[in-house]
Amino acid sequence: MIHFFDQPVSHIALPERFTYPFNYTPHPLCVLAAEEVKAYISTKKEWLEELTLGKMFGVLIVQTQEEGSSSIGYLAAFSGNLAGKNLHPYFVPPVYDLLQPQGFFKIEEEQISAINVRISALEVNPHYLHLKEKLDRETEQTRLALIQAKEELKTAKKERELRRKSSPALSKEEQDALVRESQYQKAEFKRLERGWKERIKTLEEEVITFETEIEKLKNERKQRSAALQQKLFEQFRMLNAKGEIKDLCTIFEQTVHKIPPAGAGECALPKLLQYAYLHQLKPLAMAEFWWGNSPKTEVRHHGYYYPSCKGKCEPILQHMLQGLEVDGNPLSPQAHRKEELEIVFEDEWLVVVNKPSGMLSVPGKEEETDSVYHRVKAKYPEATGPMIVHRLDMATSGLLLVAKTKEVHQHLQEQFISRSIKKRYVALLDRNGLNQQLEETGTINLPLCLNPLDRPRQMVSEEYGKPAVTEYRILNYSDKYIRIAFYPLTGRTHQLRVHAAHHQGLNYPILGDELYGKKADRLYLHAEYIEFRHPVYGDIICIQKEAEF
Helix, strand or coil: EEEEECCCCCCCCCCEECCCHHHHCEEEEEEEHHHHHHHHHHHHHHHHHHCCCEEEEEEEEECCCCCCCCCEEEEEEEEECCCEECHHHHCCCCCCCCCCCHHHHHHHHHHHHHHHHHHHHHCCHHHHHHHHHHHHHHHHHHHHHHHHHHHHHHHHHHHHHHHHHCCCCCCCCHHHHHHHHHHHHHHHHHHHHHHHHHHHHHHHHHHHHHEEEEEHHHHHHHHHHHHHHHHHHHEEEECCCCCCCEHHHHHHHHCCCCCCCCCCCCCHHHHHHHHHHHHEEEEEEEEEECCCCCCCCCCCCCCEEECCCHHHHHHHHHHCCCCCEECCCCCCCCCCCCCCCCCEECCEEHHHHECCCCCCCCCCCCCCCCCHHHHHHHHHCCCCCCEEECCCCCCCCEEEEEEEHHHHHHHHHHHHHHCHHHHHHEEECCCCCHHHHHHECEEEEEEEEECCCCCCEEECCCCCCEEEEEEEEEEEECCEEEEEEEEECCCCHHHHHHHHHHHCCCCCCECHHHHHHHHCCCCCHHHEEEECCCCCCCEEEEEEEECCC
């Protein structure tokens, strides 16, 4: 499965350490390998329709360990399966081929499919549907009949009370007759109620017979599916560079959810590393790229490189990369530790700072990590309250409001909640050879939520997303970029980045967006203007800090 380059590569320096898979710039060898894989994919016309829908591919630069000599080549893989199969020439095999016809997975899957057929047959059984319809109809008739009978009881009771009031000197015989009439009517109601309930009970028992069988089959399906998934995960015995082996169940025991997500172990990079370790090939660098159209909810652009997913791959790769020297996280927020934080506006109540790209607004998981909060807390030790009023993504630069007192913080927060604070961002959109013209102004309305399998990426979801609305204005075009102003009306995580890159939004990612587009020297997104009411004086404060780009 190892491929050697079609052109000389001896002049290209080998990487010193393996790629940090969650944020990287592809090594030149990876770019060459990816271009060769893309050329190969382009020849497979029979895959055209499927690949148009989109698929992730990966390349792994490897070094052979032959005695006395070595050579450089690459491996290629795709995520999931392709054309209904896991095995294709040119690409490495899966860690475990769950599609093999005589394998336990396919056999048990057929059994579960048979249960699905039985459930479906019961759910559309004509007699069952007729019984359910009849039960619903007679239940409603019972309800109406009993309501009418109760009203008749009430009317008869009122008439008896009137007779008692109008004839105070009723004889004992007449009073006893009224009592007997009341008792008879109540008894008749009980008989009527029992009769209706018995008719319904008979129907309910027949319906329950069907529903019990359906529920029994569903429980069996659930148990067999869970057992099958468990057994499948146990077959994914993942290697690392030290020769250690862990199955997926063991790997994911240390995660919050404890259980591997569906499709774990089937992404491109785990396949590539597993094959390299099994065949004594030394991994040197990796890259993964998208081919085809973007999925409906996520942001993917044809030919772009993307980091490995966090939900499925991060726990696996934490194991598989042990024994390799791996690059550090290039997004580690320590880059500005020696830089002075620029103060754009200050009075005794609040501060507005110009946050540089690459600095956190507030501390991350590691408390010692540099952040705007740490800086202002050190600069204003007497300040009270949370101080940071709102946040900018670590990669975004620009104006950030800081309150010196708890009361000022609360007042400014209320302005954000009421959406009375006005903000303007400026960005460069990466045209990447596209000539699509945008409306000069417009509004993007795409609801957003976290992608739970690929943190911290956000996804568009009509079902789970929170409202996210952005107005925009095109400032100018150049050959490579579109300069744009964004006016966010809501403040969702990565809102501007997703609204720019998503195919239902502008379909142009922000330049340097390593999550939704292509990495560059920085994310070209800057919060350049903020307008708010001063929480003490009541004056409207307008502050602008133009972007450096």
